[in-house]
Structures are given as C-alpha cells and as structure tokens.
Amino acid sequence: GESVGLHLPTLSVQEGDNSIINCAYSNSASDYFIWYKQESGKGPQFIIDIRSNMDKRQGQRVTVLLNKTVKHLSLQIAATQPGDSAVYFCAETPGGGADGLTFGKGTHLIIQP
Amino acid sequence: DGGITQSPKYLFRKEGQNVTLSCEQNLNHDAMYWYRQDPGQGLRLIYYSQIVNDFQKGDIAEGYSVSREKKESFPLTVTSAQKNPTAFYLCASSRGLAGVGLGGANVLTFGAGSRLTVL
Numbered sequence: 001g002e003s004v005g006l007h008l009p010t011l012s013v014q015e016g017d018n019s020i021i022n023c024a025y026s027n028s029a030s031d032y033f034i035w036y037k038q039e040s041g042k043g044p045q046f047i048i049d050i051r052s053n054m055d056k057r058q059g060q061r062v063t064v065l066l067n068k069t070v071k072h073l074s075l076q077i078a079a080t081q082p083g084d085s086a087v088y089f090c091a092e093t094p095g096g097g098a099d100g101l102t103f104g105k106g107t108h109l110i111i112q113p
Numbered sequence: 114d115g116g117i118t119q120s121p122k123y124l125f126r127k128e129g130q131n132v133t134l135s136c137e138q139n140l141n142h143d144a145m146y147w148y149r150q151d152p153g154q155g156l157r158l159i160y161y162s163q164i165v166n167d168f169q170k171g172d173i174a175e176g177y178s179v180s181r182e183k184k185e186s187f188p189l190t191v192t193s194a195q196k197n198p199t200a201f202y203l204c205a206s207s208r209g210l211a212g213v214g215l216g217g218a219n220v221l222t223f224g225a226g227s228r229l230t231v232l
Contacts, residue, residue, distance in 0.1 A: 009153070032219060043117075043203050043223030044156075089155065093219065101221070103155035 012110040019080050021107045023073040023090035030092040035064060035075045038106070039086045047075070047088075077109075085111045116140065119204050119224035126191070126198070126231050134189045134227045136204035143209050145187035146221065149173060150201040159202075162187055163209070191229060202227045 013019045025033075031052035036044035050057045050064045050073075057064050063076040073090050087106040094100055117138045126132045138145065144163050148156040158171030162181040176195025181187055187206075191198045205221040 034220065036221075036223075041226070043119075043205075043225050044221075045223070046220050049220065101158075101219075103157075105153060105155045 009105070010108045010110065012112055013080055014112050015082060016079055019077045019084070019109060021075045021077075021088050021090075021109065023075075023104055025071050025073060025090075025092045027092060027094055027102070028071065029094035032093050033064070033066060033073050034091045034101070035062075035073075036089045036091065036103075037086045038089065044089060080109075080111050082111050082113070085109060117204055117206055117222055117224035119202075119227050122225065122227060124227060124229045126229060128231055129193045131190055131192050132229065134191070134202055134204075134229070136187045136189065136224060137185055138187075138204075138206045138222075138224075139185060140206055140222060141184075142206035142222070143184070144207045145181065146205045146207075147171075147177070147179065147187070147189045148203040148205065150203055150226075156203065159189065198229055199231045200229060202229060 011019060011021060034049040035047040037047050038044040048057060048059045048062050048064050050066050052068055055066050061078045065074045075088060077084055087108050089103050089106045091101045091103045117136065120135045124132055146161040147159040149159055150156050157173050159173055159177050160168055160171055160179040162168035165181050165184050168179050168181050176192055178190045178192060179187060187204065203226050204224040207221050
C-alpha cells in the first residue's frame with residue numbers, strides 16, 4: 001500500500017549547525033504535506049506545511065522543500081538549538097483532508113552541545 | 114489559553130478491563146481524532162468525528178469505541194477486545210476536514226497524550 005517513510009531514524013548534529021530531515025512519500029495523489037515536531041512525552045506540534053503547487057516554503061528558521069518528481073520532502077532547520085531536539089514527523093494527504101493524513105515513522109533529531 | 118486536554122496522562126489497566134480516555138478541546142474545532150502511537154511507528158488513526166453525534170472508523174478501529182455527544186468532547190474507550198492496547202494515545206482536533214489553503218482546516222492540534230499500560 002501507499003506509505004510515507006523517512007530515510008534516517010536518528011540524526012545527530014552539532015548545536016548551531018543546520019540540519020536536514022528527509023521524507024519520501026509514495027502516494028502520487030498527495031497534494032498537501034505537513035511537518036510536526038514531537039518532544040518527549042508530549043503531543044506533536046505543527047511546524048510548517050506546503051501544498052503540491054509549491055516547491056519551497058519558509059518559516060522561522062525552518063524551510064520545507066518539496067520535490068514532486070521524486071516524491072521527496074525535506075525539512076531544513078537552520079542554526080539548530082538544544083530545543084530543536086525532538087522527533088520530527090512528516091505527514092501527507094491526498095485531497096487535503098485531515099482524515100486522510102498518513103504519518104511517517106519519524107526522525108529523532110539530537111542536538112549535540 | 115485554548116487547547117486540548119487529555120486525561121489521565123498515565124493509566125494502568127488489567128487485562129479484560131475497559132478503560133476510557135478523556136479528550137476535551139476549547140478551540141471550537143469541529144473535527145476531532147484519536148491516534149495511537151507505538152515506538153518507532155507513525156501515528157495511526159483510530160476514529161475521527163467531523164460533527165457532534167457522528168464519527169467514522171479510522172485505520173485501526175477494532176477494539177475501540179468513541180462517542181461525540183458534545184462538540185468539545187471526544188472520549189475513547191479501549192475495550193477488552195483490543196488485543197494489544199499498551200500504547201501512547203493522542204487526541205487531536207482541527208477546524209474541519211476539508212483542505213483549504215495552507216495552515217487551515219488540515220492542521221491538527223494535538224493533546225499531550227495518554228499512556229496506557231496493560232498489566
């Protein structure tokens with residue numbers, strides 16, 4: 001079946017460096033993508049989203065890139081801080097309906113001091 | 114502050130017992146959801162509700178039941194029929210189900226979760 005997955009389960013970066021978290025999706029009908037951040041023992045928090053008619057969207061210290069040709073999504077975090085340590089999930093949905101969201105397994109980002 | 118409140122945060126259950134997890138939101142959101150999270154896995158949808166007195170099964174509804182008697186509340190009951198109930202349960206809400214623009218109805222606001230352990 002269709003699935004959303006991440007290339008790396010754990011990513012370790014030095015504080016202050018930039019980090020890139022990748023996500024591959026297989027449902028070619030997906031047209032809306034979201035990144036969530038989940039800190040230990042808490043619920044996921046929305047970071048940024050993007051529609052399939054865009055290839056890049058920027059937020060505060062975060063950028064999401066979408067490559068529909070290879071069905072690849074990435075989250076770039078600039079100048080990482082200790083508070084960025086968390087599990088990051090990508091989610092995708094065809095048609096944009098929240099009931100159709102499919103979540104990836106998550107990447108654990110570790111910020112080294 | 115608006116948000117979603119889940120309770121209890123931790124719950125222990127003996128095999129064969131039903132337990133109910135509470136979820137309350139004061140965001141005036143129409144849609145509410147229950148997800149299950151297991152270690153190393155993505156979130157899986159159990160049930161969702163678009164409107165009061167109406168709800169639909171998600172991908173893993175077997176062994177679970179819900180009700181939506183009030184807009185603000187969407188309790189989840191984990192029944193004895195659920196064969197592997199130990200997990201982290203997340204409740205979420207959104208303005209609606211239909212995707213409109215960015216950061217709109219699609220964006221889920223999550224509660225802090227309830228961890229259920231079966232002894």
